[in-house]
Amino acid sequence: xxxxxxxxxxxxxxxxxxxxxxxxxxxxxxxxxxxxxxxxxxxxxxxxxxxxxxxxxxxxxxxxxxxxxxxxxxxxxxxxxxxxxxxxxxxxxxxxxxxxxxxxxxxxxxxxxxxxxxxxxxxxxxxxxxxxxxxxxxxxxxxxxxxxxxxxxxxxxxxxxxxxxxxxxxxxxxxxxxxxxxxxxxxxxxxxxxxxxxxxxxxxxxxxxxxxxxxxxxxxxxxxxxxxxxxxxxxxxxxxxxxxxxxxxxxxxxxxxxxxxxxxxxxxxxxxxxxxxxxxxxxxxxxxxxxxxxxxxxxxxxxxxxxxxxxxxxxxxxxxxxxxxxxxxxxxxxxxxxxxxxxxxxxxxxxxxxxxxxxxxxxxxxxxxxxxxxxxxxxxxxxxxxxxxxxxxxxxxxxxxxxxxxxxxxxxxxxxxxxxxxxxxxxxxxxxxxxxxxxxxxxxxxxxxxxxxxxxxxxxxxxxxxxxxxxxxxxxxxxxxx
Amino acid sequence: xxxxxxxxxxxxxxxxxxxxxxxxxxxxxxxxxxxxxxxxxxxxxxxxxxxxxxxxxxxxxxxxxxxxxxxxxxxxxxxxxxxxxxxxxxxxxxxxxxxxxxxxxxxxxxxxxxxxxxxxxxxxxxxxxxxxxxxxxxxxxxxxxxxxxxxxxxxxxxxxxxxxxxxxxxxxxxxxxxxxxxxxxxxxxxxxxxxxxxxxxxxxxxxxxxxxxxxxxxxxxxxxxxxxxxxxxxxxxxxxxxxxxxxxxxxxxxxx
Ligand SMILES: Nc1ncnc2c1ncn2[C@@H]1O[C@H](COP(=O)(O)OP(=O)(O)O)[C@@H](O)[C@H]1O
Ligand SMILES: [Mg+2]
Numbered sequence: 178x179x180x181x182x183x184x185x186x187x188x189x190x191x192x193x194x195x196x197x198x199x200x201x202x203x204x205x206x207x208x209x210x211x212x213x214x215x216x217x218x219x220x221x222x223x224x225x226x227x228x229x230x231x232x233x234x235x236x237x238x239x240x241x242x243x244x245x246x247x248x249x250x251x252x253x254x255x256x257x258x259x260x261x262x263x264x265x266x267x268x269x270x271x272x273x274x275x276x277x278x279x280x281x282x283x284x285x286x287x288x289x290x291x292x293x294x295x296x297x298x299x300x301x302x303x304x305x306x307x308x309x310x311x312x313x314x315x316x317x318x319x320x321x322x323x324x325x326x327x328x329x330x331x332x333x334x335x336x337x338x339x340x341x342x343x344x345x346x347x348x349x350x351x352x353x354x355x356x357x358x359x360x361x362x363x364x365x366x367x368x369x370x371x372x373x374x375x376x377x378x379x380x381x382x383x384x385x386x387x388x389x390x391x392x393x394x395x396x397x398x399x400x401x402x403x404x405x406x407x408x409x410x411x412x413x414x415x416x417x418x419x420x421x422x423x424x425x426x427x428x429x430x431x432x433x434x435x436x437x438x439x440x441x442x443x444x445x446x447x448x449x450x451x452x453x454x455x456x457x458x459x460x461x462x463x464x465x466x467x468x469x470x471x472x473x474x475x476x477x478x479x480x481x482x483x484x485x486x487x488x489x490x491x492x493x494x495x496x497x498x499x500x501x502x503x504x505x506x507x508x509x510x511x512x513x514x515x516x517x518x519x520x521x522x523x524x525x526x527x528x529x530x531x532x533x534x535x536x537x538x539x540x541x542x543x544x545x546x547x548x549x550x551x552x553x554x555x556x557x558x559x560x561x562x563x564x565x566x567x568x569x570x571x572x573x574x575x576x577x578x579x580x581x582x583x584x585x586x587x588x589x590x591x592x593x594x595x596x597x598x599x600x601x602x603x604x605x606x607x608x609x610x611x612x613x614x615x616x617x618x619x620x621x622x623x624x625x626x627x628x629x630x631x632x633x634x635x636x637x638x639x640x641x642x643x644x645x646x647x648x649x650x651x652x653x654x655x656x657x658x659x
Numbered sequence: 660x661x662x663x664x665x666x667x668x669x670x671x672x673x674x675x676x677x678x679x680x681x682x683x684x685x686x687x688x689x690x691x692x693x694x695x696x697x698x699x700x701x702x703x704x705x706x707x708x709x710x711x712x713x714x715x716x717x718x719x720x721x722x723x724x725x726x727x728x729x730x731x732x733x734x735x736x737x738x739x740x741x742x743x744x745x746x747x748x749x750x751x752x753x754x755x756x757x758x759x760x761x762x763x764x765x766x767x768x769x770x771x772x773x774x775x776x777x778x779x780x781x782x783x784x785x786x787x788x789x790x791x792x793x794x795x796x797x798x799x800x801x802x803x804x805x806x807x808x809x810x811x812x813x814x815x816x817x818x819x820x821x822x823x824x825x826x827x828x829x830x831x832x833x834x835x836x837x838x839x840x841x842x843x844x845x846x847x848x849x850x851x852x853x854x855x856x857x858x859x860x861x862x863x864x865x866x867x868x869x870x871x872x873x874x875x876x877x878x879x880x881x882x883x884x885x886x887x888x889x890x891x892x893x894x895x896x897x898x899x900x901x902x903x904x905x906x907x908x909x910x911x912x913x914x915x
Contacts, residue, residue: 192707272708602754606714614711615761615821616739618769625764629755 235363335371369399438473457516460488471503513546542578542658742828848873
């Protein structure tokens with residue numbers, strides 16, 4: 178019997194250990210954004226005409242939009258003309274055909290990050306797509322997956338190899354008009370991952386994408402698109418890290434999920450972008466749009482996120498429950514330590530009859546961290562017999578941090594029900610002393626209490642990553658007390 | 660030769676400028692059971708908290724030695740690992756952390772400290788099963804979060820259960836009897852008595868004589884207004900029960 182908290186003993190005591198920089202020659206666009214840059218990216222990637230047009234439409238639309246002001250986060254105005262929108266490690270010819278052709282420096286980088294790209298070792302049961310700055314540098318286990326008809330490749334490759342699928346689904350869940358950052362992403366996105374699970378197939382392994390920002394002054398704008406056909410099943414995980422730098426860097430991704438009849442997509446995130454230092458210098462601005470469409474009957478989409486990194490996090494992984502009897506879930510742990518700010522939550526939009534959604538959100542704030550849960554539960558008129566359950570718990574460590582909850586509920590019929598529970602608790606000196614007096618050190622006591630608090634979310638993560646996530650949480654909260 | 664476990668000399672301590680302990684002297688040797696009695700507010704819990712290492716007290720004078728070592732120099736967790744145990748007057752709730760996990764971590768900290776291998780889940784369960792029976796604890800007890808939603812009596816039994824599992828050298832019980840009915844009191848006392856050996860000691864803090872019918876002390880000390888004003892055998896407890904604390908105070912005033 179192992180409980181969720183049992184692995185904490187192995188907690189590593191260290192600072193942000195992914196803060197190194199890989200010195201690799203890169204091919205970059207000049208800083209700034211205009212139609213030429215959009216064109217440049219599209220040309221670099223040798224894209225078909227339809228995609229360039231779509232990008233340009235997105236760009237023109239973006240020019241008319243304003244940055245959202247409603248999140249409870251504050252940061253100096255971003256100068257979009259100072260950002261580099263494309264940066265890729267230099268490579269010869271068309272890029273690597275196999276892992277043997279990947280620059281050894283890159284393989285070494287991922288090795289150091291604990292993500293070996295060789296198809297054996299610790300992650301032997303997980304297929305990885307590695308995205309370095311603006312491009313995907315390698316995807317593992319393609320052969321094994323292809324045998325089952327599963328497509329797992331970089332977005333760029335999908336554009337060339339499966340243009341019909343891209344045309345059909347790109348922007349179908351998050352249109353470029355959706356919001357400021359989604360529009361920006363649509364104009365300049367450079368790569369990302371694409372997964373397609375054909376009808377009736379249970380994906381034989383975990384799929385994962387590992388995002389790494391390396392170059393300075395570069396924004397990362399990637400897109401992920403996952404399509405699960407009828408009665409298929411896939412579990413997907415993304416991880417993220419970046420070097421330590423005093424300047425802030427922008428990461429604005431878009432993720433779209435589509436689940437057809439009886440299909441199930443489980444999407445897990447372990448987000449550990451560089452959070453900035455103790456004084457709040459540097460760190461990633463993580464402004465992300467994630468949405469899933471439960472298009473088919475009895476389909477299911479489940480988001481699980483462990484957000485420990487980033488200076489600012491702004492994301493609301495959502496589910497549109499269109500198919501009758503479909504299910505949406507959101508499980509979240511968000512940590513804000515030092516000067517980190519997070520405004521995160523979800524949207525569950527019930528469109529079809531008898532749809533169900535569950536929201537479990539755990540916010541942890543320490544030092545000067547500010548953590549907001551923002552969630553919308555919308556039950557439309559036609560979504561009769563629908564149900565939502567939301568639980569938002571906040572845990573405070575110390576007196577200078579803050580937790581805020583902004584639940585929005587709209588119910589347009591009388592046969593549906595919505596339940597919302599919220600709690601705020603604090604790790605008290607009494608609890609710490611009680612643990613101390615039983616021989617347990619303060620940091621271990623904090624980890625124990627925090628892990629207990631997050632148990633319900635951790636149990637939703639794939640096994641291999643639940644342990645990682647716990648360790649990460651311990652490291653993120655290092656020195657949060659005393 | 661019996662070794663002294665705890666030696667408190669002339670302990671003066673306070674909180675936020677308020678003097679609470681005003682020259683406490685106490686010596687506890689292996690195999691002994693000491694009781695500290697005294698009215699509310701006399702400083703009993705303060706003494707217990709200082710022994711366990713709670714922060715926030717200023718020690719203005721005096722010393723505490725534990726097996727010859729300066730106790731005040733040790734962190735609370737180091738004290739625990741070396742065998743000091745405090746059964747709290749008001750045990751704290753730790754929601755989300757299950758009792759098994761918590762207690763296993765505590766046991767393994769002590770084992771690590773003593774250079775022993777850590778217990779795995781099975782070994783730990785074997786260790787605690789028997790001890791749960793001594794304290795009449797329900798089966799599901801280990802799965803519940805530490806003290807969360809426990810009744811007052813359950814919390815106290817949990818303290819003694821932890822004590823029995825950790826097998827300390829110096830057990831300090833702060834008003835473990837308060838809030839217990841007579842049956843629970845018997846169960847808890849049986850737990851405490853099981854622990855008693857020739858190489859450890861117990862310091863039982865209580866407001867009422869009642870507990871001392873079941874846990875028989877070798878010495879009874881009366882703490883009044885931050886000082887031990889009288890020490891005697893177990894018969895002193897009975898006398899206090901009959902006559903209250905006032906007569907001691909009067910005698911004190913006369914001799915002063
Ligand atoms: N943290 C504190 N701050 C201020 N006064 C305190 C504090 N702790 C205890 N005291 C005071 O010290 C005195 C002794 O308290 P305590 O040790 O709890 O007594 P007892 O356990 O004998 O009832 C009381 O007057 C109490 O109000
Ligand atoms: Mg008391």
